[in-house]
Amino acid sequence: MIERIKDIARKAGQIMMDATRPKIMEKSGHANFCTETDEKIQAFLIEELQKVVPEASFLGEEDGQDVFTSKMSKGYCFVIDPIDGTSNFIYGYRPSLVSIALLSDGKPYMAVVFDPYDDMMFSAVSGEGAYLNTERIYSSDAPLKDSLVVFGTAPYYTELRERTFDIAQKLMPLCVDLRRSGTAVWDFCCVAMGSCNMYFELKIQLWDYAAAALIAEEAGCVVTDTDGNTLSYKGPTSVVCRARGVKELPGCFT
Ligand code: IPD
Numbered sequence: 001m002i003e004r005i006k007d008i009a010r011k012a013g014q015i016m017m018d019a020t021r022p023k024i025m026e027k028s029g030h031a032n033f034c035t036e037t038d039e040k041i042q043a044f045l046i047e048e049l050q051k052v053v054p055e056a057s058f059l060g061e062e063d064g065q066d067v068f069t070s071k072m073s074k075g076y077c078f079v080i081d082p083i084d085g086t087s088n089f090i091y092g093y094r095p096s097l098v099s100i101a102l103l104s105d106g107k108p109y110m111a112v113v114f115d116p117y118d119d120m121m122f123s124a125v126s127g128e129g130a131y132l133n134t135e136r137i138y139s140s141d142a143p144l145k146d147s148l149v150v151f152g153t154a155p156y157y158t159e160l161r162e163r164t165f166d167i168a169q170k171l172m173p174l175c176v177d178l179r180r181s182g183t184a185v186w187d188f189c190c191v192a193m194g195s196c197n198m199y200f201e202l203k204i205q206l207w208d209y210a211a212a213a214l215i216a217e218e219a220g221c222v223v224t225d226t227d228g229n230t231l232s233y234k235g236p237t238s239v240v241c242r243a244r245g246v247k248e249l250p251g252c253f254t
Helices: 002-018 036-052 086-091 158-174 184-193 206-218
Strands: 024-026 033-035 057-060 076-084 097-104 107-115 120-125 130-132 135-137 148-152 177-179 198-204 222-224 237-242
Touching: 002 036, 002 097, 002 107, 002 120, 033 036, 033 086, 036 057, 036 076, 036 097, 057 206, 076 086, 076 184, 076 206, 097 184, 097 206, 107 184, 107 206, 120 184, 120 206, 130 184, 130 206, 148 158, 148 184, 158 177, 158 198, 184 198, 184 206, 184 237, 206 222, 206 237
Parallel strands: 057 076, 148 177, 148 198
Antiparallel strands: 024 033, 076 097, 097 107, 107 120, 120 130, 130 135, 198 237, 222 237
């Protein structure tokens, strides 16, 4: 099944690559964008993934399909983000990724994430490890002081801005340097493949983490909220994704 889902993600990535000057729509809040390409890819994903698991329900970022219902915690549910990194996509600042998770009875079961710019296909099945294309990936065992840290801040959650940058400022002297990519999915995958050792963000939605958090966990990361609890897989949450070398939640989160 995962090969069919990868094939669909690759085709969705091609739609992203083929898009020229897509129409931009603003959702609620400052700089909260959706483009007609997000909607086009979401419609494509739903149509194609339905053929793979006909009984599955769908939760997607766009097109009013974004409310998690109790029905979604039973049986199979696809959680999709057609373009994670929509602002990156609009401004031509890479990367942007297609993200597809399959939950089984509300728990992460399968994950496929595709970066069409660099032809990077991340995947994981619960209990079976994480892969980048055909290579198994593991998070880094380097300590925080020898690694990069990434963080996210959506511009529309204005109330979280001050705390986010306060945490970032406290982390700066504890690591080599900080980065901000503009896509939560990519941030998780960077920790999973060992190019940085920690990612944090104070509010992300289920479609931002459903696939990528499983990939990170299968690569040996510890993924929790900022209080150290496991993620709910039901809705928005804060997140700290730590590589194998970062044994404890740094004190700046408490
Ligand atoms: C956003 C990106 C961003 C993160 C936000 C997400 P979108 O997703 O992942 O990096 O800070 O929390 O909502 O809107 O570009 O799909």
